[in-house]
Amino acid sequence: MSATLQSVLLACAMSWQQPAGLVAYRHAIDAYRDGGVLHQEPVVFGAEGLFMVSRVADPASGWAAADLAAAVMFHTDTALRLVKVSSQQDAATHVDAAAMLLRAALERDPARAAFARRWRSTVAALLHAAGARELATRIGPEAESKPQARARTAFALGLTEEIRAAVAGPLSGKPPKRSAPVTAEARRALLEAARHFQDAVARDPTDVEAALHLGRILIVAGREIDADRPLRLAAASPDRPVRYLAMLFLGAIAERQSRYADAEGQYRAAGEAFPWGQSAPLALSHVLMREGREPEARAAVARHFAGTGGRVVEPLWTYLADPETDPGPTLNLLRAEVWR
Amino acid sequence: MKGAIAVLVVICVAAGEAAAQRFRSGVEVVRVDALVTEGGRAITGLKADDFQLRDNGVLQAIDSVAVDEAPISMLLALDTSNSVEGPTLDHLKQAAVTAVDALSPNDRVAVMTFANAVTLRADWSAATAATRTAIASAESGGATSLYDAGYAALTLQDSLPGRRSYILLFSDGGDTSSWLPASATLERARRSDAVVYVVTRRTPRPDVRLEYRSGIELWTPASRPPSDSPAMIQLAAITGGHVVVFERADELRAAFAAVVSQFRSRYLLAYRPRDVESAGWHSIDLKLTRGRATVTARRGYAK
Numbered sequence: 001m002s003a004t005l006q007s008v009l010l011a012c013a014m015s016w017q018q019p020a021g022l023v024a025y026r027h028a029i030d031a032y033r034d035g036g037v038l039h040q041e042p043v044v045f046g047a048e049g050l051f052m053v054s055r056v057a058d059p060a061s062g063w064a065a066a067d068l069a070a071a072v073m074f075h076t077d078t079a080l081r082l083v084k085v086s087s088q089q090d091a092a093t094h095v096d097a098a099a100m101l102l103r104a105a106l107e108r109d110p111a112r113a114a115f116a117r118r119w120r121s122t123v124a125a126l127l128h129a130a131g132a133r134e135l136a137t138r139i140g141p142e143a144e145s146k147p148q149a150r151a152r153t154a155f156a157l158g159l160t161e162e163i164r165a166a167v168a169g170p171l172s173g174k175p176p177k178r179s180a181p182v183t184a185e186a187r188r189a190l191l192e193a194a195r196h197f198q199d200a201v202a203r204d205p206t207d208v209e210a211a212l213h214l215g216r217i218l219i220v221a222g223r224e225i226d227a228d229r230p231l232r233l234a235a236a237s238p239d240r241p242v243r244y245l246a247m248l249f250l251g252a253i254a255e256r257q258s259r260y261a262d263a264e265g266q267y268r269a270a271g272e273a274f275p276w277g278q279s280a281p282l283a284l285s286h287v288l289m290r291e292g293r294e295p296e297a298r299a300a301v302a303r304h305f306a307g308t309g310g311r312v313v314e315p316l317w318t319y320l321a322d323p324e325t326d327p328g329p330t331l332n333l334l335r336a337e338v339w340r
Numbered sequence: 341m342k343g344a345i346a347v348l349v350v351i352c353v354a355a356g357e358a359a360a361q362r363f364r365s366g367v368e369v370v371r372v373d374a375l376v377t378e379g380g381r382a383i384t385g386l387k388a389d390d391f392q393l394r395d396n397g398v399l400q401a402i403d404s405v406a407v408d409e410a411p412i413s414m415l416l417a418l419d420t421s422n423s424v425e426g427p428t429l430d431h432l433k434q435a436a437v438t439a440v441d442a443l444s445p446n447d448r449v450a451v452m453t454f455a456n457a458v459t460l461r462a463d464w465s466a467a468t469a470a471t472r473t474a475i476a477s478a479e480s481g482g483a484t485s486l487y488d489a490g491y492a493a494l495t496l497q498d499s500l501p502g503r504r505s506y507i508l509l510f511s512d513g514g515d516t517s518s519w520l521p522a523s524a525t526l527e528r529a530r531r532s533d534a535v536v537y538v539v540t541r542r543t544p545r546p547d548v549r550l551e552y553r554s555g556i557e558l559w560t561p562a563s564r565p566p567s568d569s570p571a572m573i574q575l576a577a578i579t580g581g582h583v584v585v586f587e588r589a590d591e592l593r594a595a596f597a598a599v600v601s602q603f604r605s606r607y608l609l610a611y612r613p614r615d616v617e618s619a620g621w622h623s624i625d626l627k628l629t630r631g632r633a634t635v636t637a638r639r640g641y642a643k
Contacts, residue, residue: 166555220555248519252556278457279519279554282488285495286524286558289531301495305460312457316554317483317517 021052026067033070033340045078045093053097057104065109070338072101076123077335083130095138098123111238114209117152118323119334125327151204158196158213163320165189165220193217201230208237212246216319224253235269240337241315244274248283248316255287263287276336278304278314311339369403370395372609373504373535373580374626374637375602382605383633391609391635394625396616406608411446412506413464413498414439414600415534417489418478419511421455425480428589432510435592436475439508440467442600448498451475454489455482456517464498483517490525490575494532505534506603507581508596511572512541522571523559529578530621531642535606536581537599538572539592580638619643 056063056071063071079094102119105112120139127136144152165186194217200210215231218224227249234246251266264287271280281304288297313336323330372393376383388402416436424432440449451462451474462474490509497505515522529536569577576583582602586595609626616622623640 216555248554249556252554252558255558256556278485278488282491282520286491286520286528289495289528294531298495298499301492305463305492305496312459314456314517314519316519317456 022055025052025056029067029071029074032074033338045075045090045097047093050093050097050100053100057100059104059107063104065105065112066338066340068101068105068108069112069115072098072105072119073335073338075101076119076331079135080123080126080130080331083127083132083135088132088135091132092135092138095123095127095135099139109238113206114237114239114242115334115337117209118330122323122327122330122334125324126331129327147203148207151200151207151210154196154200154203155207155210155213158193158200158210158217159320159322161189161193161196162213162217163322165193165217166320187221190217190221194221201233205233208234208239208242208246212242212249215246216249219249219253224256227253240274241318241333244270244277244280244315245319247273248279251283251287255283255290260287260291264291274315274336276308276311276313276339277316278312279316311336369610369612370622370641371533372611372624372626372637373533373606374609374635375580375582375606376628376633376635378631378633382602384605386607386628388609390628390630391607392627392629393609393611395611395613396622397625398615400611400614402609402611404610406610407606408604410502410504410608411448412443412603413448413450413500413503414443414506414508414603415450415452415493415496415498416440416475417452417454417493417507417509418475419455419484419486419489419513420453420478420480421482421484421513421516422480423484423512428512429478429480431589431592433475433478435510435596437472438593439596439600440471440475442597443467448500448503450496450498452489452493452496453478454485455480456485457482458485458489458492460492460496464500484511484513484515485518486511486513486515487518487520487522487525487571489518490536491520491528494525494528494534494536497532497534504603504606504608505532507534507536507579508539508599509536509572509575510539510592515571519554521554521557521559522574523557526571526574526578527559529575530640532579533641534579535638536575536579537602538576538581538583539595539599540572540583540585541587542585578639580636582636 053071053075055061057068075094075098079091079098082088082091082094098119102116106116124136124139127133127139194214197210197214197217200207201214204210211230212234215227215229215234218227218230231246231250231253234242235250237243237246247266247270251263251270254260254262254266264284267280267284267287271277271284274280281300285297285300288294288300313332315333318329318333321329374391376386384407386405388405391402391405393400393402416439418432418436420429420432436451443449445466447467448464449462449467449471450460450464451471453459453461461477462471465471493507493509573583575581582599584595584599586592613622621640621642624638626635626637628635
């Protein structure tokens with residue numbers, strides 16, 4: 001793919017005025033979505049290419065939000081690769097292209113706000129880490145209202161407390177007496193986290209990430225009934241990682257309550273929402289085992305190994321990750337979000 | 341070999357646990373995979389009369405005892421997380437190849453690696469060059485989905501009948517990224533025919549942190565009695581296997597070779613359960629009729 005794709009993009013950049021250039025560009029983005037990997041060599045993509053991107057971003061282009069999001073990640077990967085070989089000027093064009101496409105994707109589908117947040121924090125952190133601080137500033141601030149900004153602040157505080165609770169963990173190796181083992185320190189942190197996440201959801205009812213975290217905290221705190229509502233809100237989100245995790249957590253509640261058919265339904269739906277995860281097929285297999293459906297339990301695991309083709313990206317692995325300090329896993333998740 | 345093995349600390353797990361294999365062909369036959377040791381050495385040459393087996397407390401007649409006759413199906417589950425890098429990864433790969441080379445032509449092997457992601461690198465087949473290539477292709481990096489990997493390994497046992505199932509699970513640390521809690525993997529072990537040998541760098545300790553990322557326990561305490569024992573020791577105990585602790589990476593080859601050698605010293609007992617309820621959990625109590633040797637086998641089987 002590498003040499004071919006590079007030549008395709010160079011052709012795109014040179015011939016943006018012609019319909020063939022756009023077709024080639026579309027082909028390159030589709031190949032990225034299907035292949036899940038980027039070319040091996042950096043792609044030079046000058047001002048002409050940026051102009052072509054502006055045409056794609058135009059509402060009249062016919063590009064859907066999902067296509068635009070894929071293009072965002074395509075240019076993101078290219079920019080990061082160029083930064084590594086000290087081609088900051090060339091990388092800047094791709095960062096600008098990605099930012100422009102992201103704005104267009106959000107205009108087409110405002111529900112991609114969580115994706116946009118993840119992208120901004122992750123890519124800014126990666127550019128900073130690569131020494132390209134000026135480039136990081138080109139990403140621009142998140143467009144959000146005052147309630148949304150306050151909700152994000154509350155979310156960040158909640159996440160800090162949730163991480164603190166996870167690190168505190170259980171006191172001993174004894175099996176938990178509740179839905180999860182917690183020390184006194186962890187319990188205090190969980191309560192604080194719940195308070196912040198509740199605040200975030202109250203300020204911005206569309207903040208599905210806050211709803212997801214609130215739901216998980218309530219499960220761990222033993223309040224499974226209370227967890228149901230925020231998790232169902234998150235499970236209805238169009239954001240695939242959020243939907244996936246919410247369904248896993250809802251499945252876990254059902255499994256703990258011995259509602260195995262409900263759990264099975266949630267785990268299957270999670271796998272459909274985000275097919276590259278590892279947790280959903282294992283969770284499905286496990287609940288099938290509990291039901292005594294051994295051949296199906298085995299098949300669920302075998303199907304996972306046969307079907308992912310080595311492309312395993314699990315949203316749970318970035319659930320508590322801070323993109324600013326450890327952006328790599330979140331970048332992998334962003335890539336997977338545009339796969340098809 | 342003896343000198344190399346001597347540097348290993350072998351933790352014998354609870355005696356009286358037997359690996360039971362069940363085959364449904366008219367009258368159900370239960371097979372129990374067991375190891376008999378005395379002073380750390382495997383005892384061979386025992387006959388059916390030397391064993392006393394109780395199924396849910398009811399004394400059973402043992403139909404047959406075999407050693408090294410049924411072919412082996414061995415799944416290698418290898419931790420390739422961040423901490424297993426450089427020379428340690430090289431030693432691990434050499435050890436895995438050593439284990440594969442020790443198999444007979446009728447034996448079968450599968451290779452699984454795990455960091456964050458659990459990857460089946462080689463599905464069940466006879467040991468071939470492709471198996472060795474699969475081992476060689478392993479790279480290190482990422483967190484450790486130990487419980488997810490344990491569950492997957494136990495679930496993907498070889499479907500060919502009439503074989504002894506073994507899992508050689510290598511890990512050098514605790515779980516950091518699984519969805520499944522330890523209890524799920526242990527319950528899988530109770531319902532599996534496989535015997536698990538755990539090879540680890542340090543003696544497994546009780547988990548002192550949040551041991552899986554979801555933080556959500558799927559099994560309620562009432563369903564199983566609590567245990568203070570670390571999960572990997574429980575896993576070996578439940579299945580009738582062992583925990584082998586190594587100190588230096590260059591001991592891994594000897595450790596793996598010793599484990600496969602021990603597979604061939606194990607007895608395979610078969611019996612048809614009589615006078616016991618069919619459904620539910622069947623505890624197995626396997627002893628010798630005389631002598632002070634230790635019998636290591638699984639605790640029972642679920643129906």
